[in-house]
Amino acid sequence: MKSILPIIVVFGFGFFMLVSFFIPLKGIQDTSQTFQNWYIGVMAFFIFIGIFNIIKINLEKIQRRLRDWQYSIILLICLLVMMAAGFIGGPEGGLFLYFYKNVQIPLGATMFSLLAFFVASAAFRAFRARSPEATLLLIAAVLVMIGRVPIGYWIWHGFPNLVEWIMTVPNTAAKRGILFGIDLGMISMGLRVLLGIERSYMGGGKE
Amino acid sequence: MGQVNNILARLSALDRRIIFLLVAVAVIVPLLIPIGLPVDITKPVKNIYDKVESLPEGSVVVVSIDYDPGSEAELYPATEAFLEHCFRKNLRIFMLALWPAGTPLGNMALENIGAHYNKKYGVDYINVGYKPGGPVMLLSLGKNVGDMVKTDYAGVPIDSLPLGKEVKSARDMALVMSLSAGDPGVLHWIIYFHARFGIPVCAATTAIMAPQQYPYLASGQLVGLMGGLKGAAEYETLVKRRGRALAGMDSQSIVHALLVLFIILGNVILVYQRSKR
Structure with missing residues (x-):
């Protein structure tokens, strides 16, 4: 029963949602809309689960003095301070916006900026033409890197057009192939879940 | 020859801190002393500009903030x-966010630009804030906005705002602009909103996401695309605005040139090491 009930629920709701896409009858559409509203409610609840989860994991880390446990204290303090600022003043509250503008935005930008340094180091050490395929990739990468910025246009006015061709023709062809593969995989996985063949979403419990 | 060998051997063991220092110099110097490199306009960016130009005055444009402070540097200028x-075209903005931390960024942009054009909240623009649910939320939003949006981001009932009263479903929307740094984002707008309701979608994405959007550009499911800070700089050029994206173009150019130099140097060292064996 422990595995049969979820399969019935998944098949019932999944099949109904699939069919409702093709049948524009009011009753079916209204029911489908109700199910979608439920889903959004459940999704919103996941945020609470996420918050409880992050608190639980970091409290455990602090209690057991695991590696870098001090950072967990900072994380929990920041979490509680931001939550308190949000609850007290609302999303428009001065304190919440102060922290958002002066802490979260600069920290986010800093993390993002670090990428440039690591990419530069990787470009020097790892981007090597070790095979014909890697050489082709490297040539394309160099052309796109230069042609995508104003210095490329300054060097040669035809550079941006060449890059646009690379993006529109070889890149699009490869991406389309990948997308078709992913989509066929998703359809097949969806069918496996609906028909109860794929059961990993239920976890590893026994009957 | 021995001297060249010596230099290449030293370079192969180059301390990464020197690379970091060179990158820092390449970023900072052009910001302090701008070069003013010319910015070309690519077709995907021009397509967005033309689409906005073609909309009648008063049309409602949905602006979706699908990024957070981590991508602010790249997407906020866009x-x-x-x-x-x-x-400037007197279009009205219906803003929402698919990412929880996106709402204040959208608000900052609305307030900065809105104040400059004397636009009034509730009449010329609204921000309904973060909406969870990804694809399902978008499907419901297109059918009936009231199902998904009861209040704006600050908790003001949507029906009490003139623009809120007017936007009932996808039929009242003329264009969607998704400023996207990942999932949920532009792909959801294309797959679930454009495909179902036929509303044109355009996007501004991080540079790393831009190549992924080209199949949708080619199929016409995406009207136009601003890829990374360069895309934003192109748009700033088109709307004749001297913003952060244009200011950052010199730095980005020099850093890209430096990266190419590193790649070439790394491969010269590889060839040298192979020849030694």
């Missing part, structure tokens, strides 16, 4: 440039 164009 947000401001796009809003500036819309407000």
Whole structure:
């Protein structure tokens, strides 16, 4: 029963949602809309689960003095301070916006900026033409890197057009192939879940 | 020859801190002493500009903030440039966010640009804030906005705002602009909103996401695309706005040139090491 009930629920709701896409009858559409509203409610609840989860994991880390446990204290303090600022003043509250503008935005930008340094180091050490395929990739990468910025246009006015061709023709062809593969995989996985063949979403419990 | 060998051997063991220092110099110097390199306009960016130009005055444009402070440096300039164009054309903005931390960024842009054009909240623009649910939320939003949006981001009932009263479903929307840094984002707008309701979608994405959007550009499911800070700089050029994206183009150019130099140097060292064996 422990595995049969979820399969019935998944098949019932999944099949109904699939069919409702093709049948524009009011009753079916209204029911489908109700199910979608439920889903959004459940999704919103996941945020609470996420918050409880992050608190639980970091409290455990602090209690057991695991590696870098001090950072967990900072994380929990920041979490509680931001939550308190949000609850007290609302999303428009001065304190919440102060922290958002002066802490979260600069920290986010800093993390993002670090990428440039690591990419530069990787470009020097790892981007090597070790095979014909890697050489082709490297040539394309160099052309796109230069042609995508104003210095490329300054060097040669035809550079941006060449890059646009690379993006529109070889890149699009490869991406389309990948997308078709992913989509066929998703359809097949969806069918496996609906028909109860794929059961990993239920976890590893026994009957 | 021995001297060249010596230099290449030293370079192969180059301390990465020197690389970091060179990158820092390449970023900072052009910001302090701008070079003013010319910015070309690519077709995907021009397509967005033309689409906005073609919309009648008063049309409602949905602006979706699908990024957070982590991508602010790349996408915020695009947000401001796009809003500036819309407000200049007297289009109305219906803003929402698919990412929880996106709402205040959208608000900052609306307030900055809106104030410049004397636009009034509730009449010329609204921000309904973060909406969870990804694809399902978008499907419901297109059918009936009231199902998904009861209040704006600050908790004001949506029906009490003139623009809120007017936007009932996808039929009342003329264009969607998704400023996207990942999932949920532009792909959801294309797959679930454009495909179902036929509303044209355009996007501004991080540079790393841009190549992924080209199949949708080619199929016409995406009207136009601003890829990374360069895309934003192109849009700033089109709307004649001297913003952060244009200011950052010199730095980006020099850093890209430096990266190419590193790649070439790394491969010269590889060839040298192979020849030694």
